[in-house]
Amino acid sequence: MQQKAWAAVFEGPHKRFSLKEFDVCSAPEGMAGLRLIASGICGTDVHIKNGKIPVGFPSIIGHEFVGQIEEISPEDSGRSGLTAGDRVISVIACPCGECLLCRQGDDANCVRMGVTNAGDPDVPPHFFGGFAEYNLSPVQNLVKIPAETDAAAAAVFACAGPTAIHAFSLARQAGFVLGEASSAVVQGIGPVGLFALMYLASAGIKNVIALTVRENPAKRALALALGASRVLSYEKDGADAVAQTIQEVSAGLGADLVYEASGNPDAFTQGLGMLRNRGLYLVPGQYSNGRNVEIAPQTITFKALRIIGSSQYSMRDVREYLSFFTKRRGLEAAIRSAASCYAVRQINDAFDDMDAGLTVKCLLVPSPGGGQT
Ligand SMILES: [Zn+2]
Numbered sequence: 001m002q003q004k005a006w007a008a009v010f011e012g013p014h015k016r017f018s019l020k021e022f023d024v025c026s027a028p029e030g031m032a033g034l035r036l037i038a039s040g041i042c043g044t045d046v047h048i049k050n051g052k053i054p055v056g057f058p059s060i061i062g063h064e065f066v067g068q069i070e071e072i073s074p075e076d077s078g079r080s081g082l083t084a085g086d087r088v089i090s091v092i093a094c095p096c097g098e099c100l101l102c103r104q105g106d107d108a109n110c111v112r113m114g115v116t117n118a119g120d121p122d123v124p125p126h127f128f129g130g131f132a133e134y135n136l137s138p139v140q141n142l143v144k145i146p147a148e149t150d151a152a153a154a155a156v157f158a159c160a161g162p163t164a165i166h167a168f169s170l171a172r173q174a175g176f177v178l179g180e181a182s183s184a185v186v187q188g189i190g191p192v193g194l195f196a197l198m199y200l201a202s203a204g205i206k207n208v209i210a211l212t213v214r215e216n217p218a219k220r221a222l223a224l225a226l227g228a229s230r231v232l233s234y235e236k237d238g239a240d241a242v243a244q245t246i247q248e249v250s251a252g253l254g255a256d257l258v259y260e261a262s263g264n265p266d267a268f269t270q271g272l273g274m275l276r277n278r279g280l281y282l283v284p285g286q287y288s289n290g291r292n293v294e295i296a297p298q299t300i301t302f303k304a305l306r307i308i309g310s311s312q313y314s315m316r317d318v319r320e321y322l323s324f325f326t327k328r329r330g331l332e333a334a335i336r337s338a339a340s341c342y343a344v345r346q347i348n349d350a351f352d353d354m355d356a357g358l359t360v361k362c363l364l365v366p367s368p369g370g371g372q373t
């Protein structure tokens with residue numbers, strides 16, 4: 001009997017996802033068939049649903065698919081070293097490999113970037129995107145999850161981790177040595193901010209201050225468990241306490257590094273004010289067409305700031321993420337406990353709960369009780 005699997009189809013901005021059951025087709029040459037382990041819902045997907053990032057439809061959006069290889073041809077297996085049963089992260093980006101950026105090693109910012117999930121879900125083989133129980137991905141876009149790693153835990157930061165790491169790699173390229181910093185501020189404790197503070201604490205930075213607008217006890221506890229030295233919320237602690245704490249930990253100079261992971265346009269103006277002279281501002285978080293804000297550009301000159309934007313990530317960032325994650329297996333339980341799990345067919349509930357601020361990270365899994373690993 002032909003297998004079937006559920007997919008959640010994006011029908012356009014502000015619309016509920018429609019749920020469709022499609023036949024599982026054989027993987028075309030060069031592609032592998034993956035069975036869902038866990039597929040994260042990203043802040044980007046919320047922006048897509050809210051019409052702030054334009055995407056064609058109908059389509060299966062979702063770009064954080066973690067799955068188990070069910071079908072791969074012997075030729076593709078031989079070329080890639082991947083085999084049926086391997087657990088993988090599927091990366092949706094398809095850089096052209098030929099443009100100036102690709103040739104210079106900046107393929108995350110390819111000017112002719114393609115994606116794997118642009119196909120029409122109503123046309124076989126249907127399963128191009130992440131919000132589904134099955135996925136077809138180019139074999140060259142798969143990164144194997146080490147056997148000792150909990151794949152569902154790795155799914156929590158499958159996109160946020162590489163996103164954060166890519167910004168840090170751009171900082172390294174610009175000559176910034178993380179280990180020499182003694183104070184860092186992370187604006188926003190969504191998945192990117194949480195991973196960034198874990199990375200900063202692991203780099204040996206003594207004072208990693210996490211900031212959030214809304215008080216959320218679950219996120220506060222997780223930020224502390226992952227390595228934040230202080231977590232402050234504007235709602236509970238207030239702006240004065242934020243400013244005072246940054247002054248205290250930096251001997252009145254301002255932070256060595258500020259990492260913008262909130263996506264709130266106002267955070268950018270605030271972040272400029274938190275930095276010391278020659279401080280570094282990493283800005284991967286402003287990922288939607290939100291509002292414009294006024295800034296005082298002279299702050300950049302007077303403080304001689306270094307400001308680096310970061311967008312997307314490369315396959316090598318995903319590999320570095322998995323290697324980093326696998327070395328911190330002690331945190332797997334805390335990370336996995338932060339995930340709210342939903343069946344693919346419950347996707348509209350998941351988006352409602354995200355909108356209501358009830359979740360740290362939503363994962364679509366085969367059964368809502370928790371993903372298989
Ligand atoms: Zn994402």
Ligand SMILES: [Zn+2]
Binds near residue numbers: 098100102
């Ligand atoms: Zn390119």
